[in-house]
Amino acid sequence: MYYTSGCGCTNRNVTCLNSSEDCGVNVVLTASNAVARVCDEVTYTVTITNNSNATMTNAALNLPLCNALALMPGTVTVNGETVEVINLDLVPLGNIDPDETVTIVYTVTVMTCQRYIKHKAKVTFTCCQCFTRKTLCVLSNENLLQVCCCCPGTGN
Numbered sequence: 107m108y109y110t111s112g113c114g115c116t117n118r119n120v121t122c123l124n125s126s127e128d129c130g131v132n133v134v135l136t137a138s139n140a141v142a143r144v145c146d147e148v149t150y151t152v153t154i155t156n157n158s159n160a161t162m163t164n165a166a167l168n169l170p171l172c173n174a175l176a177l178m179p180g181t182v183t184v185n186g187e188t189v190e191v192i193n194l195d196l197v198p199l200g201n202i203d204p205d206e207t208v209t210i211v212y213t214v215t216v217m218t219c220q221r222y223i224k225h226k227a228k229v230t231f232t233c234c235q236c237f238t239r240k241t242l243c244v245l246s247n248e249n250l251l252q253v254c255c256c257c258p259g260t261g262n
Contacts, residue, residue, distance in 0.1 A: 122228070122243040130158025133246040135227045141252045142216045147178065148251060152210040152227045154202060162202040162231035167210055169194035169227050174218045174253075181213035202231070219255040224248055 123129050131154070138149040152169070156162050171177060171194055182189045184199060185208060191197055194212065202208055216223070227246035232239055 122245055124245050129242070129244060130160075131156055131162065131229065131231075131242075131244045133227055133229050133244050135225065135246040135249045137225075137249050137251055139251065141254055143254050143256075144216050144219050146216050147213050148175075148216065149181075149211060149213045150225070150249070152246065153207060154199070154210075154229055155207045156202045156204055158233075159204050160233045161204065162229075162233060165199040165202050165208075165229060165231040167194070167197040167199055167227060167229055169197070169212070169225070171214065171225075172223060174216065174220055174223045175214040175225070176217050178213040178215060181211075183211045185209055199229075216251075216253060218253075220253055223251045223253060225251065 134153045136151050136153075138151075139146070142148050150169075152167060154165070154167070177194060180188065180190075182191050182194070182197065184197070189197060197210060199208055199210075226248045228243055229246075230241060230243045232241050
């Protein structure tokens, strides 16, 4: 299968593209809250849509969490089914066919008080491109969670 997109054929290394580039893969990261306090839980949703004409084989999601967020055990789901993972460094997704959408949901707890937490998802996969098997990476939008450092009930 030939991957016909605007991703280019010259780079031999893993190429990381923004979701907005014309690669045929769209990755969107959203959060249940825009503002949270320490110890609040926030649910994130990652939606991956394959708009290309090639299957994304061996797709995996990488969600590097900073020390300000802690993954809640048992909260990671892929298309509604719970997936057991220790961390979000590698969530296996399998193959994503053309015109297919995969939805990943997970819940974290805010652990530290800082002005904001930036969070981005990365999807890696292989495809046939320019008659060669290529590993590609598509980055999501950057999600910004503002953290309120005031304590509830103290009037601050």
